Amino acid sequence: MVIPNVGTLECSPVLPQETVILLPDTIENRIGYVAIQFQESLDSVQLLGFAPAVDEVNPPAQLAVSELQPIESLLEQITRLEVAIAFLQTDDSVAVQVRSVLDNKPLSEIVAKFELLYRTGDEFEWRYAGGEILAGDTRAVGATRETIQQDDSELQDLAEMLLEKLVEIWGDVA
Numbered sequence: 521m522v523i524p525n526v527g528t529l530e531c532s533p534v535l536p537q538e539t540v541i542l543l544p545d546t547i548e549n550r551i552g553y554v555a556i557q558f559q560e561s562l563d564s565v566q567l568l569g570f571a572p573a574v575d576e577v578n579p580p581a582q583l584a585v586s587e588l589q590p591i592e593s594l595l596e597q598i599t600r601l602e603v604a605i606a607f608l609q610t611d612d613s614v615a616v617q618v619r620s621v622l623d624n625k626p627l628s629e630i631v632a633k634f635e636l637l638y639r640t641g642d643e644f645e646w647r648y649a650g651g652e653i654l655a656g657d658t659r660a661v662g663a664t665r666e667t668i669q670q671d672d673s674e675l676q677d678l679a680e681m682l683l684e685k686l687v688e689i690w691g692d693v694a
Contacts, residue, residue, distance in 0.1 A: 521554075523551070523598060525602070525605060525628060526551060526598055526601050526602060526605070526628055527550070527551035527601065527628045527629070527632050528550050528551065529550070529551055529552055529553070529554060529594075530543075530544065530550050530552070530553045530554070531553075531554050531556055532544075532553050532554065532555050532556065533556055533557075533558060534555050534556065534557040534558070534568060534585060535557070535558055536557065536558065536559065536560050538557075538585070539584060539585050539586070540582040540583065540584055540585060541553065541555050541571075541582060541583045541584075541585065541588075542581065542582050543579060543580065543581060543582060543583065550573050550632075551572070551573055551597065551598070551601060551628075551632050552570055552571055552572045552573050552594060552597055553570065553571045553583065554567065554569075554570055554591070554594065555567070555568040555569055555570075555571070555583075555585060555588055556568065567591050568585055568588055569585070569588025569589055569590060569591060569593075570588060570589050570590070570591055570593050570594040570597070571583050571587065571588055571589065572589070572593070572597055572635075572636070572639060573632055573635075573636050597635075600635055600690050601628065601631055601632060601635060603689050603690070604631040604634070604635065604686055604689060604690070605627050605628055605631050607685065607686070607689055608627045608630075608631065609627070612685070614678070614681045614682055614685050615685075617678055617681075618630070618654070618678065618682055621654050621675065621678065622654075625656070630653065630654070633653045634650065634653060634679075634682065634683065634686060635686075637649050637650060637653065637683075638683065638686060638687070638690065646679070646680065646683050647676045647677075647679060647680045647683075648676060649679075650675075650676065650679025650680065650682065650683055651672055651673075651675040651676030651678075651679045653679065654675040654678060654679050655672065655675050
């Protein structure tokens with residue numbers, strides 16, 4: 521299911537008596553998963569819960585139903601993503617710099633990755649991991665090691681500033 525201007529939400533079916541949700545092979549650009557359990561007669565369903573996006577690099581093959589968050593968490597997640605995307609569309613100097621680095625990549629994709637980092641990463645990892653998120657595919661072909669190191673340092677600085685802004689924004693939302 522696509523949530524306009526936010527991202528894709530994966531609806532995962534769960535049959536009666538199952539205790540895990542099998543994740544699809546393609547999980548990139550997902551903002552999360554909603555588990556939907558079918559009743560024995562398959563004529564009705566129950567929303568079991570929500571799981572936010574998982575690490576795309578080392579994704580789990582499945583999620584335990586017992587680890588799902590309440591559906592209300594989904595609304596909080598969507599709100600965090602919406603306010604972050606709205607921030608990145610402003611004239612704030614950090615937002616302008618991020619947009620220039622992204623080179624027309626969808627803001628929702630970057631925001632979802634930063635939200636995952638915010639939620640699952642340790643603060644001491646944010647600068648480096650955020651720089652990697654911003655770097656994405658932006659490295660020039662034939663760039664020298666020194667150029668890459670300078671670019672990485674600048675992207676890490678920008679990622680750190682962006683995360684500071686997002687923490688402030690998300691603190692107001694929570």
